[in-house]
Each structure stands twice: as C-alpha cells, then as structure tokens.
Amino acid sequence: MLEARLGQAALLKKVVDAIKDLVQDCNFDCNDSGIALQAMDNSHVALVSMLLRSEAFSPFRCDRNIALGINLSSLTKVLRAAQSEDILTLKAEDSPDVVNLVFETKDSDRISEYDIKLMDIDQEHLGIPETEYAATISLPAAEFQRICRDLSALSESVSIECTKEGVKFNCSGDIGSGSIQLRAHTSVDNPKENVEIDLTEPVALTFSLKYLVNFCKASGLSDQVKLCLSNEVPLLVEYGLSSNSYLRFYLAPKIGDDE
DSSP states (O other): OEEEEESOTHHHHHHHHHHTTTOSEEEEEEETTEEEEEEEOTTSSEEEEEEEEGGGSSSEEESSOEEEEEEHHHHHHHHTTSOTTSEEEEEEOSSOSEEEEEEEOTTSSOEEEEEEEOOOOOOOOOOOOOOOOSEEEEEEHHHHHHHHHHHHTTOSEEEEEEETTEEEEEEEETTEEEEEEEOOBOOSSOGGGOBEEEESSOEEEEEEHHHHHHHGGGGGGOSEEEEEEOTTSOEEEEEEOGGGOEEEEEEOOBOGGGO
C-alpha cells in the first residue's frame, strides 16, 4: 500500500510540467525512501531523474516497492483540477491498476478524487555514475532561463565555457552571434542572486539550446540551478527541492560535426 501526502499540489504540478515535453510515459518508482523517476527522451540525448524523498511528504507510507507507470499528459490533465495550494494525496494498492489522487482545499471544504489507469512500462534503469565534475556553477534559475531563451533566438546550440574568470555562454547562428558572461558574485542581502563557481580545471562544451530551454521549465521549482560540467560527460542541470529532493536533467554534449 502506498499513501503519500504533499502539503501543496503545486510541487507535483511543476515537476510534471517541467518533464512532460521530454518524456511521454514513465514509471514513478515508490519505495520506503520516497518516489523516484528516471526516463530518457525519445532521441536518447537527455535523461531526467527526480527524487521526492519520503520527508517531503507527511505522512508517507510505502509497504513494498511499487512502480506506477503513468502517461504524463494524462497526469497533467488530472493535476489541472488541483489548485496549487491544495493538499495532494497519492494512493495505490500493492499490485495497482490505478493510482488514486485526492485533492483537498486547505479548509477541507472541498475534496476531489481521481483515478488514473496505470500502464505497464518496460523501462531500463540506468545506473548514473557518480562523477567528479571539473566545474560546478550555481546561479539564479531565472537568470539561466533568460540566458537560454535569449541565445536560442540566434542559434540551435550554445557553448558553455567555464574558466577562473567566470562562465561564458557563446552562440553563433545564421543571423548573428551572442555571448553572455557571468562572474562569481555573492550577495549577503539577497543570496538568491548568488553566482558561485567551483572550478578544478577549465571546461568548454557545446549543447543543444532546445533541450536547455526545455529544462528551464523547472525554474519555478527552485531559486537556484546548479550546472555541473566535465569534458566528454553529460551536463548535469539540477533543481533542488525541499527535504533534499531534486529534479535533475542530464544532456549529452554535441561533438564536432553535429554542431
């Protein structure tokens, strides 16, 4: 039996909105430590990985491991019925064919209940290797979203270069070129605006802006976003959630000819 209660439906709504254009169907893997999700996009260029730890729910109960195979556009339609402030409870039996969603208004005057039919999704679980990244950049999520959006008007790809001077986003396309540089910056009054760069060696990699713009749909989940880069390994874009939970995207770099 699974029962997981979220104080605000907005969290799940935003997570699903952020990933539904990358992944159509996926398994929500539930066990006693929380609810996890891992899926690749159809072109196998990007991977999404989410973990909502059991501490993010109150109460949380999961007696045995359950995989909930859900179509994300169906889930999106049902979640639209919830107000962002509603309390959301997910329930499923041990061998479920539906997942039950209950939305309660804060004053409990209105309770709505929906069942979504589950799918049998055969999904390989990829072991994501622990990587020591050469560069880790933390910056405001809204700033990263703006950079990706502005540069995507000029080009399909962006080069991210990290040196001790800072981080530089370069692009060049048919109509012109552009670059945006950020230096490390700490604000005591407004830590949300901090730009922190942890660098062991310079890195320069090129990525598809279409995917980065897509990842930025998660900007509403967190004030800050973390970018982790190393040569020849996928970029990690991480949005931290409450209770040490996270939404992570991995994107393979573009190599030579396909830029």
